[in-house]
Amino acid sequence: MVGVAVVGCGRIGRVHARNAAGNSRASLVMVFDVAGTAAEQTATELGVKAARSLEEVLADDSVDAVLVATPTDTHVPLITAAVKAGKAVLCEKPVDLDPQRARECWSGIAGGNPRVMVGFNRRFDPSFKSLRERLEGGEVGPLELAIITSRDPAPPPAAYIKSSGGLMRDMTIHDFDMARYLAGDIAQVHAFAANLVDPSTAALGDVDTCVVSLRAASGALIQINNSRRCVYGYDQRIEAFGAGGMLQAGNQYPTSVESWGAARTGARDGVLNFFIERYREAYEAELDAFISCVEEGRAMSPDFSDGVEALLLAEAAERSFRTGRVVDLG
Numbered sequence: 191m192v193g194v195a196v197v198g199c200g201r202i203g204r205v206h207a208r209n210a211a212g213n214s215r216a217s218l219v220m221v222f223d224v225a226g227t228a229a230e231q232t233a234t235e236l237g238v239k240a241a242r243s244l245e246e247v248l249a250d251d252s253v254d255a256v257l258v259a260t261p262t263d264t265h266v267p268l269i270t271a272a273v274k275a276g277k278a279v280l281c282e283k284p285v286d287l288d289p290q291r292a293r294e295c296w297s298g299i300a301g302g303n304p305r306v307m308v309g310f311n312r313r314f315d316p317s318f319k320s321l322r323e324r325l326e327g328g329e330v331g332p333l334e335l336a337i338i339t340s341r342d343p344a345p346p347p348a349a350y351i352k353s354s355g356g357l358m359r360d361m362t363i364h365d366f367d368m369a370r371y372l373a374g375d376i377a378q379v380h381a382f383a384a385n386l387v388d389p390s391t392a393a394l395g396d397v398d399t400c401v402v403s404l405r406a407a408s409g410a411l412i413q414i415n416n417s418r419r420c421v422y423g424y425d426q427r428i429e430a431f432g433a434g435g436m437l438q439a440g441n442q443y444p445t446s447v448e449s450w451g452a453a454r455t456g457a458r459d460g461v462l463n464f465f466i467e468r469y470r471e472a473y474e475a476e477l478d479a480f481i482s483c484v485e486e487g488r489a490m491s492p493d494f495s496d497g498v499e500a501l502l503l504a505e506a507a508e509r510s511f512r513t514g515r516v517v518d519l520g
């Protein structure tokens with residue numbers, strides 16, 4: 191049984207806490223949040239202890255693993271403290287907003303047998319995972335083209351945007367990781383970005399819409415498109431194309447009912463609305479994979495370096511849309 195503590199009981203922390211409580215090989219020992227009420231609520235719901243400090247979490251020998259689900263600018267100090275206390279870590283994406291700071295974090299902990307997984311949950315989505323396995327199995331031949339579509343139902347609040355690090359580091363980062371998951375190392379990046387959704391995002395210096403083109407070292411070409419607004423729900427699709435055909439992983443719907451009438455055919459409900467519903471199975475499988483790695487002493491995947499690589503792509507894409515140039519990755 192792997193003893194787990196969740197640090198940060200906000201939107202995603204509560205998902206991880208519930209999954210840890212429901213995992214047969216994990217035991218949720220305690221939760222912690224600097225906002226005591228958030229920790230108390232989660233602790234009461236799941237029948238566990240609400241720790242009063244981070245020190246209390248890290249000093250507890252029954253805690254083998256810490257799930258870091260706090261705002262991004264706290265990830266580096268929390269990963270560092272947890273690894274130094276001998277805990278395995280599952281840290282939410284992105285590892286940090288600055289690749290240099292992330293690398294310094296790794297240099298500081300590398301000597302202490304760090305066991306760190308990064309929360310790129312889409313790798314654990316059953317459809318995306320199967321698409322990748324079938325691609326690797328040669329079903330459509332070597333990857334030539336991939337299209338990754340990711341559109342949020344609605345923009346986040348201004349306070350979130352302010353501390354998010356911008357669209358590329360906050361949202362597109364998942365798609366950069368999917369691009370690497372499908373195509374391996376990326377050699378070149380080009381991005382266009384715009385404010386087409388909400389003028390208040392522009393006032394905060396951020397963008398809400400983008401098209402990113404990537405050239406993989408293998409020669410495959412990948413296109414990512416993102417929007418912070420999508421009226422039909424949380425649009426999450428992947429297409430992988432090669433000489434032997436195409437693999438496509440589509441959206442998920444609350445039901446499979448279709449409506450056919452004079453004005454439309456094959457109309458369904460809107461797609462599942464946002465990440466907590468759409469990636470429910472992925473978050474469960476992600477936590478399960480993490481628990482297996484801890485239990486069996488296996489290497490974490492995706493690991494800290496995957497977190498840094500995705501961050502480098504986010505930085506390159508931002509440089510590209512701000513300068514209008516293609517960015518070569520050395």
Ligand SMILES: NC(=O)c1ccc[n+]([C@@H]2O[C@H](COP(=O)([O-])OP(=O)(O)OC[C@H]3O[C@@H](n4cnc5c(N)ncnc54)[C@H](O)[C@@H]3O)[C@@H](O)[C@H]2O)c1
Pocket residue numbers: 197198199200201202203222223224225228259260261262264282283284309310311360465
């Ligand atoms: N993988 C995904 O699908 C996914 C989805 C949402 C968010 N995220 C990531 O998860 C992180 C958290 O996002 P969120 O939307 O859950 O945020 P949130 O604001 O809903 O929750 C964060 C919580 O952390 C607490 N907190 C802040 N600093 C803390 C500290 N030092 N110690 C303990 N608790 C602290 C806050 O009080 C809050 O309750 C972000 O890095 C975000 O990018 C990932």
